[in-house]
Each structure stands twice: as structure tokens, then as C-alpha cells.
Amino acid sequence: MTESTALPEFDPLCPSSAMPIQIGGKWTGMVVRCLQGGPRRFTELKEPLRGVTPKVLTETLRAMERDGLVRRTVHDENPPRVEYTLTPLGRSLVPLIDAARAWSEEHLPTLLHARETYEP
Known part of the structure; x- marks a missing residue:
């Protein structure tokens, strides 16, 4: 994979489930980031x-396809090759994900501390 088509690296310690801003399910934003550079196969997304x-x-990709964020293309080959691509609607999420990521880098430690010290 060339540098221009390299997939993003995700920090395994990133508490994405702690994010107060979520687009779709827990994995949707990360799938958008992976597809940002062009079509990908399922195995290329798993890595x-x-x-x-x-x-x-699979559930995330199906939900994204249902919502019009991703297009699934089955190529008539043997064995069949399936690729996922962002639609224009899916691509429109990129600036929102970038903004949420920037906010998180600045504020997530404070948010997590507030959650840890919260007493109802």
C-alpha cells in the first residue's frame, strides 16, 4: 500500500465509547476515516x-449502507470481490469527524476525569 493510500492508524487505547459525540455506531466514524482514501475491501478495513x-x-457496514453513507459493490469475479466506498453523504461526515477529533484531543481528559469523580 502506498503512502497516499495508507489507512489511518487508530490508537487501541482510544476510548471511543466514551466520546460524547458519536456519528452512527461506535465504529462508524473510524470506518469513514478508513474509506476516506478510496474503496476498501472488508479485510482491508479489519486491519x-x-x-x-x-x-x-459487518453490522456497521450494513447500517452505513442502509443510511446511504457507504456503497457496497460486488465485482463479478471468481471468487467475488466486494468493495466499500463512501457516498457523497458519507464523505460529508469527514469535516464533522475531524472537528470531533480535534475537540476530543483537547477536552477528553477533562471529560473522563469528570466522569470518574461524578457522584449522583
């Missing part, structure tokens, strides 16, 4: 998303 199970990745 950078090490914490996701194949079942959950």
Missing part, C-alpha cells in the same frame, strides 16, 4: 480496526 469483530464490522 486498522483491530478491536472490531467481523460480526460487528
Whole structure:
């Protein structure tokens, strides 16, 4: 894979489930980032998303396809080759994900501390 098509690296310690800003399910934003550079096969998505199970990745991709964020293309080959691509609607999420990521880098430690010390 060339540098221009390299997939993003995700910090395995990133508490994405702690994020107050989520787009779709837990993995949706990361799938958008992986598809940002162009079409990818399922196995190419699994590698950078090490914490996701194949079942959950399949469910995420199906939900994203249902919502019009991803297009699934089956190529008539033997064996069949399936690729996932962002639609224009899916691509429109990129600036929102970038903004949420920037906010998180600045504020996530404070948010997590508040959660740890919260007493109802």
C-alpha cells in the first residue's frame, strides 16, 4: 500500500465509547476515516480496526449502507470481490469527524476525569 493510500492508524487505547459525540455506531466514524482514501475491501478495513469483530464490522457496514453513507459493490469475479466506498453523504461526515477529533484531543481528559469523580 502506498503512502497516499495508507489507512489511518487508530490508537487501541482510544476510548471511543466514551466520546460524547458519536456519528452512527461506535465504529462508524473510524470506518469513514478508513474509506476516506478510496474503496476498501472488508479485510482491508479489519486491519486498522483491530478491536472490531467481523460480526460487528459487518453490522456497521450494513447500517452505513442502509443510511446511504457507504456503497457496497460486488465485482463479478471468481471468487467475488466486494468493495466499500463512501457516498457523497458519507464523505460529508469527514469535516464533522475531524472537528470531533480535534475537540476530543483537547477536552477528553477533562471529560473522563469528570466522569470518574461524578457522584449522583
